[in-house]
Amino acid sequence: MNPQKTYTVDEAQKKLENYCAYQERCHKEVRDKLWGMRMIPEAIDKITVHLIQNNYLNEERFAKAFIRGKFRIKKWGKNRLVRELKFREISKYSIDSALKEIDQGTYQQTLDELVRKRISQVKEKNIYKKKRKVADYLLYRGWESHFIYEKLNEYL
Template identity: 65%
Template sequence: MHSSKSYTLTEAQKKIERYCAYQDRCHKEVLGKLREMRMIPEAIDQIMTHLIQENYLNEERFAKSYARGKFSIKKWGRNRIVNELKQRQISSYNIKSALKEINEEDYLDTLNTLALKRLAQIHESNLQKRKKKLADYLLYRGWESNLVYEKLKELI
């Protein structure tokens, strides 16, 4: 379970600064971490304010790097990225801003590459089942249904 170590305000702040410096975090993650460290609400407020003022914590920057990373590394579509950001309580303004990080041409190229790669792995002779398997795969990864169905028409 949680360690019973208690932290002074300064110790907690230093620990959280390192946590944020290692990779961009959203407010929700940092709040969770501070609660895990058993910090009192007043201390949490003070630390959160400090992190924002010192630019350790920046939701727009978090959203942008999250979107870039999940698109380029995990090959997620916009829907999945949006849903994951919403779960992290990111504002719609910051979500819009994050989606602008994804180049449209790269987006469509990635969908094409992903669809071709997956199609080669589907060993199904029934055309409808083949289509469904590819569609399910792409939709699960958050690709927009209109793009997915266009791609199916083109490939199968």
């Protein structure tokens, strides 16, 4: 994007339609993109309303896609997923709705796999230090502490 280039509302609208069609976006990403294009607040509001009305922009759909992807690919826990969505200014309703996308059985199975894998990777002799290292790794990835310690006690 050329920092000297200016856009008409119609040009910016077309550009943002393509931006949103390429991948699910949240409102914050769209606002930031429009600010980067040096659009005035009235134009930002007008374009955002157009994108929502024409279903290019849907916060709940974004939240669901985000949660499915980050859980399946990066294996993030619910705490991390919620934190990342709040950072993107997603509403509590959309976050709660999106969290229902995760099957509880799959969630526990994924945690189980992560715990076993990490235990085998940590080369610590002291059992308490090993537990601590595995727990820190999983806490950083947003898994709930009571699930982590339950699994650690099961395996160590």
